[in-house]
Amino acid sequence: MAGAELDWAVSRPHPALRALISRYIGYRQDGVLLEVHRGLPSQHVTLIVSLEAPVRLLEMPGSDQRAARCQGLVGGLHTGPALIAQDRLQAGVHLEVSPLGVRTLLGVPASELAGRVIDLTDLPRPELAQLPERLVEAPSWARRFEILDEVLLACATSSASRDSRATAQQPPGEVRWAWRRILTEGGAVPVSQLARDVGWSRRHFSERFAREFGLAPKQAARVVRFGRAATLLRRLPPGGLAEVAQLCGYFDQAHLTNEWRALAGCTPHTWIREELPFLQDAEVFTGPE
Structure with a gap:
């Protein structure tokens, strides 16, 4: 990728979130020539917020998943490549979420996400739907990671404060x-x-x-x-x-x-x-x- 501009930033989340999320990864690439990226199966549930054009999911093999365009999305555990269209310029934030943290942070069990990609606006956590706008406006990777900590800590706290049914569902x-x-x-x-x-x-x-x-x-x-x-x-x-x-x-x-x-x-x-x-x-x- 000669001549391409690369910018990466990696951060561990707030200590209170580390059992639920492994890392935050910020990325900006200019000069990407590969038109279709294979999103590989992983031990993580992936949360992505694009800071440029929406992410364009083309296909999730072995699933009834339809093509989608999302500014923010979460992809569940899967056993085939997620085929994603790529632009020459792309930037965003990628979160590695433990499947054990999905209920607490996203408000749904990991099983509801398996083999699928879901828009953040379709999750029962309205604060997540606001992430794309807030992260785009942030002036630095450090500030973006702070916003992620603030929002996800609020999600975790809100989940913990709900009635005993939340504990029973774990x-x-x-x-x-x-x-x-x-x-x-x-x-x-x-x-x-x-x-x-x-x-x-x-x-x-x-x-x-x-x-x-x-x-x-x-x-x-x-x-x-x-x-x-x-x-x-x-x-x-x-x-x-x-x-x-x-x-x-x-x-x-x-x-x-x-x-x-x-x-x-x-x-x-x-x-x-x-x-x-x-x-x-x-x-x-x-x-x-």
């Missing part, structure tokens, strides 16, 4: 524990083992897990493992794809490639060639969670 401790275990193990943990560890039958465990996240535990583990591979591909290790496959628990390089075709819609080599030059600095996405 995912059970067994489901929260299982999600964190999947993350810790990089997706390489059998569903049967998770069910045994929480003391439930595999069927009951899978049903309760899917009820909260919109993905079965096996799908969630697959997405987490894929996400780990995507992180390693941004800084390809000396052993190349074979080493990535080994580190992430795939049978071999062919297994890794097949998973990328299924979840990203292309091979790892194609993604590296087409997407990597236009993505945020590798430091942004390989830094600590």
Whole structure:
């Protein structure tokens, strides 16, 4: 991307929000030539506010999602690439939201967002709908991150102050524990083992897990493992794809490639060639969670 202008900023949220949100990422790019971006499956629910033209979602494979234009949006957990049209100039703020924080911050369970992209104006949090205007008017990344803290702390506080039904609707401790275990193990943990560890039958465990996240535990583990591979591909290790496959628990390089075709819609080599030059600095996405 020779000659392109890049501007990135990364911040951790307020300490009271860090169990719910990993990072805020601000970005501005001028000179993007890739016309369609693949939004890869991730362990995060993604909240994006554009500071320029609306985000244009073209397709969410495997879903009944319609094409959409949103100034602010949230994308749930998904198992295929979200195809997004790109302009030469684009800028915005990208939030990595834990699925365990979705009810508290957005007012809906993560399962309602799975495989879909929702406009912020369609969420039961009117303060989120005001974010695009407020962030566009802010003079700096630092001020934008402060506004995010203010708004999201208000959402969390409002959720906590509601009646006891809010607490009752939170995912059970067994489901929260299982999600964190999947993350810790990089997706390489059998569903049967998770069910045994929480003391439930595999069927009951899978049903309760899917009820909260919109993905079965096996799908969630697959997405987490894929996400780990995507992180390693941004800084390809000396052993190349074979080493990535080994580190992430795939049978071999062919297994890794097949998973990328299924979840990203292309091979790892194609993604590296087409997407990597236009993505945020590798430091942004390989830094600590």
